[in-house]
Amino acid sequence: MNPKYFLSLLAVLPLLISPACPPPLKFAGIxxxxxxxxxxxxxxxxxxxxxxxxxxxxxxxxxxxxxxxxxxxxxxxxxxxxxxxxxxxxxxxxxxxxxxxxxxxxxxxxxxxxxxxxxxxxxxxxxxxxxxPPISFQPGSLDFGSIAVGTSSSAQSVTLTNNLATTLTISHIGVSGGYTQTSNCSSVSAGQSCQINVKFSPSLDGAIVGALSIISDVSPDAQPVGLNGTGLGSVASPASLSPASLDFGNREAGTTSNAKSVTVTNTGSSSLSVTKVDLSSGYQIGTDTCSGSSLPAGDTCSISVKFSPVADLATVDYPGALTIDSNPSAAQVVGLAGTAVPPISALPSAVDFGTVFTDPSGTPLNPPPPQKLTLTNNHNSGENTSVASSGHFDLSNNSCPQTLASGAHCVADVAFTSAYTAGPNLGGVTLASSSGGFLNPTTVNLRACATAVSISPPSFNFGAGTPGASSEPGTFTITNGSGKDLNVSHVSLTGTNSGDFAISNNTCTSPLTSGSTCTLDVVDTPAASGARSAALNLTDDGDCSPQQAALKSGSGTGPFTIYLSVNDATASGEIISTPAGIECSSGNCSGKFPAGTKVTLEGSPASAFQIAWSGACSGGSSCSFTMDSDKQVTATLNRNPELLVTIAGTGSGSVTSIPGGINCSSPVTADSICVADFAAGVNVTLTAKTGTNSRFDGWTGGGCSGTGTCSFVSNSDQTIRRFGCRYLDREHHGAFCCQQIRSITVLLLCVLDAHGRHCIA
Missing domain, CATH: 2.60.40.10 (Immunoglobulins)
Structure with a gap:
């Protein structure tokens, strides 16, 4: 080892091991x-x-x-x-x-x-x-369709399940209206089920509603099963009921509503005897002037009904019927409806923000907008309320006062935050009230799923279309930003009108490596006019599979969306729309416009770059189209071809261009311009002019040579060098030669030889 370098190493070694260096920072993780x-x-x-x-x-x-x-x-x-x-x-x-x-x-x-x-x-x-619930029914309702008067339908079954850990004893099973039941459900062991068979036997023409309900030894009791059917025939009753149905809306569980009345009118020519009045569970008779009465022709009587849902059971619906038996007539039915709710309720009762696509860094590509919750005080007095969110969800614009009056409403927004985790995100909005009780608090279910496996655009509307005619394809780009290879197992179309849509091109093969993309083209061929819908599904081993994009067609009412993708690999710029709605410099952007709107997209500032359009756009620096469907546009921004002029050697002089842009001089001056952009396809001519005691030795680069002018078509970055050398005596060596590269100026020291003619360094 060279002793000099060895000593140098010894000199710096203490610095390398010096304890003065701070220790690495320590951070907690979870x-x-x-x-x-x-x-x-x-x-x-x-x-x-x-x-x-x-x-x-x-x-x-x-x-x-x-x-x-x-x-x-x-x-x-x-x-x-x-x-x-x-x-x-x-x-x-x-x-x-x-x-x-x-x-x-x-x-x-x-x-x-x-x-x-x-x-x-x-x-x-x-x-x-x-x-x-302690007792559950499956299904929760039966629909018998249309049945001829005087006949009976086939039986439909309801499964009753005992969810208790003890045996259930059933003392009564009742049905209303034109319905009958048979079962062996008198005693049901813990966790076991039994069957109840129901038939519909209409005796009158028209819609007949009813309910199946039970009485048992548990509390809270089971909610009723709704029954629906229509009698077909000419049999009509002289007993006319008004109204034909009663809807009590929401009612706090364990409380009783105000009464609503039904009027019975004898429309026949002889007297009408009302023999019996019956109600489904969850309802009570208030007053009754009909039972046991004989109504002369044209006379009336009335029955008032109250809704009284059982305590500690919410949120549940109570389908029911008021059945009135009379003679001469078959039983008449008034449909009843009501919902048992907690002291504080919210609409909607659950919010699903769907799938949120993110880029690899976790930034949302399609952040869902906040959703409004309408809170209602169902209690019979004012409630002190508190509203809180959990998980990756936030509340905002909460208009709820500390005390919410009985029957009053207030509104709060709930949003899915950006601080989420990949995969399903669950949470809730908790509504607590001062009245307490078992049904307090109420929870609004919240859900969202975040994934870096994205589909763009997340939805596409093909517009009105013509039945039987195929649309232009809509292209969906799948990006795997998950950080691992993605195994795509299936691509499918599902939904109400999935047969209208077809995948015309699929480049998504497995594995889709991390950071890569593939595309799916979908064509719409509507089978009929009117609104049509389906979903494009990508099934894979990533988060939130299957990822979905919504497909729509059949409506020209809009609004329609422009999905713009801006690639700016070699330039910076911006795409804007007229009318306003799009302002995008890079990445994916979108904007909505009313149907029929003529939209123009253009680059700004247009002088710095050129635009290559694809998708719904073509042409020069701008493009226009009418919004009759969603539009997909890709704009690639490229810098106009750049001309760089370098004056080499030790001479003085200048180079100018036609059209203007280049005015490059040596020695360099404050207004010297040696770099300029020229639009593609422009004919450019450069002319060299020598200074005192200088000669022009010619051009090199850019397809130019000789000592005349330099002409070319601007179609790629060009580098033109002009050679020259200034003759000076030996005392003036050390002149500066100037080379300008984009916005960087490099000064090169030119040392002349002994003859003062050539640069030697």
Whole structure:
């Protein structure tokens, strides 16, 4: 080893091992195993009994200390844990989560963990379960269609299931209207089922509604099963009922509504005897002037009905019937409807934000708009309410006052945040009221699914179309930004009018490597006029499979969407629309326009680049079309061909261009321009002019040679060099030669030889 270099190494070695260098930063991390929990169906129990617990392990996956400030379970879920407020690196704790539903049906929620974890301050465990009533019916309604008067339909079955852990004793099974039932459901063991067979035997012409209900030894009791059928015939009753149906709307479970009246009129020519009045479960007779009465021709009587849903059972519908037996006449029926609700309810009762496509960094490509929730106080007095969201969902524009008056409404927006995890995201909006009770709080189920396997555009409207005629294809681009290879197993079309659509080209083969794309072309051939719809499905092993794009056609009413993709590989610029709606500099953009609108897309500023259009656009710097369907447009922005002039050697002089743009001089001056853009296809001529004591030795590059002018067609980046050398005496060596490259100026020192004629460095 050269001693000089060895000594140099010894000199820097202490610097390499110096303890003055700061230690690496340490950050906390958090992982959840599993990241979500699904609970088995759980019986709703006013005593508050919860499910068996499920375990989630919380681990500090970082190198720093994890500080946990809060762990909260939402709605009908609860948690307990052994987690300290401070966890050292790579240590774990456990959390037990329980489910105690107070409502029938699906329930979503979340456990939210707030900490100092890097990039994951809010960690979420998605939760889902199903609340079961003590007794359930499947199906929840029967439709017998049209049956001739005086005949009977075939039997349809209803399965009654005992969801209790004890034997169910049924004391009565009742049906109303023109319906009959047979069953062996007097006693049903825990977890077992029995069959109830129902027939429809209309005795009158027209629609006849009814209900199947039971009386048992459990509380809350079962909700009724709705029965629907139509009698076909000429038999009419002299008993006219008005109105033909009563709808009580929403009613807080466990309370009784105000009465609504039905008037019975004898439209016959002789007296009418009302022999019996009967009601389905969930309803009560208020007043009754009809039962046991004899109505002379043209006379009336009335019956008032109240809706009284059982306590602790919501949200459930109560189909029913008021049955009036008379002589001479077959039984007449008034349809009844009402819904048992909790003290505070919301519409909609669930919000699904669908699939949110993201780029590889997790930025949403189609962020869903916030959804409005309308909250209603169903209680008979004002309620102090609180509204809170859980999981990766946020509330905004909450107009709800602290005290919401009885029957009053308020509105709040709920949004899917950008701080989500890949895959399904579950949460809820919890509505709590001051009246308390088993049905408090109410949960609005929230769901969204985030995936970096994206389909663009997420929907496409082919416009009105002509039945039997095929449209131009709509192209869907699938991008795999998941960070791993994607195995595509199936591409399909589903939905109401899936037969109208066909996949005409498919480049999506397995595996679709990470970061790559493939395309699907879909053609619409509507079988009929009017609105048509279907879905394009991509089934794979990625998150949120199958990913879907909506297909629409058959309507020219709009609005229609422009889906614009801007590629700016060699230029920067912007595509704007007239009228306003599109303003896009790169990536994917979209804008909606009314049907029939003429839209013009153009680049701005147009002088800096040229545009290559594809899709619905073609032509020069702008394109126009009429919005009669969704449009797909790709704009590729390329810089106009650039001319670079370099003056080499030691001479002085200048180069100018026709058309103007180049005015390059040596020595360089403040107004020297050696780089310029010229539109493609333009004829450019360069002329060299020498300075004092300089000669022009010719051109090189760009297809030019000789000592005359240099002419060419601008169609690619051109580099033209002009050679020249200034003759100076030996004392003036060291002159500067100027070379300008785009916006960078490089000064090259020119050292002349002993004769003052050539640069030697």
């Amino acid at each position: 992982t959840l195993d599993p990241p979500s929990l699904v609970f088995s169906p759980q019986l709703i129990d006013p005593s508050g009994a919860a499910s068996n617990s499920q375990t989630v392990t919380i681990t500090n996956s970082g190198s720093g200390t994890l500080s946990i400030s809060d762990i909260t379970a939402s709605g009908q879920f609860s948690q307990s844990n052994n987690c300290p407020t401070s966890m050292t690196a790579h240590t774990s704790c456990t959390m037990q989560v329980m489910f105690a539903p107070n409502a029938v049906g699906s329930v979503n929620g979340a456990v939210t963990i707030t900490s100092n974890a890097l990039a994951k301050r809010i960690a979420v465990v998605g939760l889902s379960g199903v609340g079961l």
